[in-house]
Amino acid sequence: MADYLLSLITFFPLLGMLILLFIPRDNEGLLKSFALAVTLVTFFISLPLAFDEVFATSGGMQYREFHEWISVGSFFKMNYSLGVDGISLWLLLLTTFISPITILSTWKAVDKNVKGFMALMLLLETAMLGAFVSLDLFLFYFFWELMLIPMYFLIGIWGGKNRIYAAVKFFIYTAVGSLLMLVAIIFVYYYAVKSGAPIDGFGVQAFYNLAIPSSAQHWLFLAFAVSFAIKVPMFPVHTWLPDAHTEAPTAGSVILAAIMLKMGTYGYVRFAMPLFPEALHTFIPYLALLSVVGIIYGSLVAMMQEDVKKLVAYSSVAHLGFVMLGIFALNMQGMAGGMIQMVNHGISTGALFLIVGFIYERRHTRLISEFGGLAHKMPIFATIFLIVTLSSIGVPGTNGFVGEFLSLVGAFESDLRWYAVVATTGVIFAAVYMLWMYQRVMFGKITNPKNENLKDLSAREIILMVPLLVFIFWIGVYPNTFLRKMNPAIELLLHQVKSKQVAVVEPVQPVIAQNIVLK
């Protein structure tokens, strides 16, 4: 069983989807329950990974699976190679954890072609899980592209008014990035074969040890970096996100924010950074600059939004800026902060999109000006919304603080000190846009008569929020549960990145990154 655990987790939703196709399309209740059951079972199958102590001691890949897959002559070899380490572990679990919650959130929201919707959701889960456990670049690319298709249809069919525009924009953006990455993947493979290095098909771990010349590294890194930056998304390639988020159905937004954006950050950590460490070194100041710009820019734009969902979307740009800054610090604290912030963002922003979904289902509008005084009618909702808001702001005791703080500690220890100072102002802006929105939606008197008869959260809605609230506090108060199983993998990764950088002549850093005053 343990030999095939990752395959089982990855393909269980797909299997469920195939069975689901045989359920009559008008039996909506069964379709929904079945999809929920499949995602729940997937979650329980994946749960033993969380308790495996091996991640606390070893940073290497566990639960390895390896089969030859496609070979074209003797030249192209693509393998089915899976594995999980402390870095992908929590993203994998986040995926299996969020999926049942999103399915449960569609109970009332989706009534058009339920069968198609559920099938796509399950396909999407398989694609995401596959991307997190792939150790073969080609296999990763396969899953990466596979993710696009269900999401494209989820937005395009079940989305809001501008769904076609949003779906196409989402597809163009991501596909452009993917193409760049594909070219780079092929180049790396050619180089590996040509240089006669011992490789294992497209196995990424063997690629880590290639000595790709600097000049080529720069182009390859950029190709990967742009592709992942679109997914993260980093400024200025973020503009697909507000549209996609706003138009997507609630479940789509949750999946998009909680998991698919993590593909970008994960891509940096797993592929772009360790594959091209020299290029990384050159580009870090620029990437860090974009991260910091993203934090401030995302916050300021979020502040002025009139649509709650768009506001949350722009806040994602800011939050992911913290993740990237932490990762680029290239030290234990920053990396751990970035990693935990990925999980946090999944939980908090996922929860925020669910919350927006709750009020959208009730009022069929998301304009802040349509609301006001909701706390009178919906006290439970008000409390949950407040907790999630605080987590998003990063109040200590909630998960958001731990992630932001560790990222900032890391950045302050590294050469990115000055970027970190600017990034820290993000804590002010986050409070401004979140609390202002909360105040306008929840506080005050009810001025719009349509809000007079709003019902508080139902039992189902509370049940699907509670697990998220538990993790908001768990990660906030005792993050060690997660950190200790990340640390060995992060250590190994940093070793991989840095050992290859030592050989490089120290490139000149831009003046801003040098520490001028504090010596």
Next chain:
Amino acid sequence: MYDYLWLIPFFPLVGFVFNGLFGKKIRNEAVIGGIGTLMIFLSFLVSCGNFFTLLNDSEKVHQQVIASWMSVGQLQIDWGFLFDPLSALMIMVVTGVGTLIHLYSIGYMHGETGFYRYFAYLNLFCFSMLMLVLGNNALVMFVGWEGVGLCSYLLIGYYFDKKSAGDAAKKAFVVNRIGDFGFLCGLLVLFWSLGSKGVWTFNFVEIAENAHLLQTGGVVVTVVTLAFFLGATGKSAQIPLYTWLPDAMEGPTPVSALIHAATMVTAGVYMIARLNGLFGMAPDTMMVIAVVGATTAIFAASIGLAQNDIKRVLAYSTVSQLGYMFLAMGVGAFSAGIFHLMTHAFFKACLFLGSGSVIHGMHHAYHKAHLHDDPQDMRNMGGLRKKMPITFITFLVSTIAISGLPFFSGFFSKDEILWWAFAGERGHWMLWLVGAIAAGMTAFYMFRLVFMTFFGEQKTDARAKDHIPESPLTITLPLMILGTLAVVGGFWGIPHALGNIFGHMPNYLENFLAPVFEHTQELNGLEIKPEMAHSAALEFGMMGVSVGIAVFGIFLAWVMYIKNPALPGKFVASFTGLWRVVYNKWFIDELYAAVIVNNCKRIGTFLWKGIDVKIVDGIVNGTAWAVKGIGGGLRYTQSGFLHNYAMGMVVGVVVIVGYYIFG
């Protein structure tokens, strides 16, 4: 006894969880209020136990680690507590005053629909405040620091259907966050700069022990302490971040007493005292603190002169008194600053609760008479001393205490600060002068308040004036206890010069706190200038001058509001411009709104509609249109796109293979 330290914050946490989860169902005010009050009272008992154990203990610093919080590489942060004289004093104030205010709230909040919510928040506040003062490292302190800010937000916004309350709550949180930005920066630079010397720590004891690794007066220490001080100005409402505190009066009055007078707003003072080892090494920062403190003291006092809302006067008075505490910190008079923190907690809590009692009575009367007059406007009061004798007496003694008349608590603490400001190595006669003038203004506006509220003829609407009752015992009992403390609380820290007269009575408080501050003060020469140190005559002389100024202030208030009530009107008429500026709080709020808030909004809109929509999306959509054109009229749908997608893939592969083969 120290093993039970964790119980001190734990009890209020239990109260919060209990009332938060079940309060709405219980509905019984006696149970909700009883649990809330009992929990903080239990904390008070445990605090007493620890406090008295510490008094007789030769070992003055104790730590208790509960669990590891974050552990990544060299970063190790615990959930831990630090118990030394400073935190011992603070927990006594927090739990003691806290208990009284909980008790008071049972009566004051009677009949409110959000009764359970109020008590849950109040308990959560006590929990956070206790974490703040008990934390053994800067991160646990920060948990409390942000926690009290959050509770302040929740409690200011308690009447959330009032727009002004929601605005005030948000303003408080955001302005505090600006301070928190400073706190975080200070924390992170400190961690990194000590770390680069080989000590990776956030622990206060370790920071104090290793502070010498940093250069005294160096850039690092100055930057770190200035950043921390920015944090303090946010939480403790000092210039330039004081503007949230007066607005915070939107909250229920007991909240103003507990959070916005006695405890939370003193957190900045406590933080500087806690990090005295670092601050002592940064003379430039200390100077900034002293100047900001003195300026705030006089500036806020000037606004207090002209306000007519009873709580607003007290709010500006709090800002002003906090200025004194910072002045003390800035001139190195750490224990004097903490002393004033304590006495201020007594008399200001009593004043706020007293004003609450008045408002409660006025509200009751207006309610009975079906009037909608403002129950907080002093112009509607007058002559209340006969209606509310207990409130009046306690209010009066607290007013005397804050005005600094001899042998009341405020006299001892304020005078010690002024003495240090004058005679300390880091002092300056100008700091003293500003402080002394501010003391005169304090005496004036406080007695103006007393005269307008309790003396003269009753100006309340005739239909309501006979319905003003004295408040019930749950309200008057805390007033009496706090009033007593406001009178006698100062005897714990009698200045040396006075102590000598009373047969060598030592300054107990200074001795008690010595283990915390002594080292820093010796190391950095933070003491009274030697030529003045033994001059009892000089000390008495200064004392006499400041008492004289205070008495003059009181006299002026008497002339203007009792003897000749027409005078204020004439004054306003002849100095209209000046009066308007002062009455409108020097237009600082308007200035901030115009310069900062509006520009931020403008930039946000520009980035959104200018950069995002026009430029970035313009490029994206433009490309799409161009592609569409090339595609020969293909419709703007997926098919047109997939075509390009496939093309792009092929072209990409061809290019790269070509590059590989021919390159």
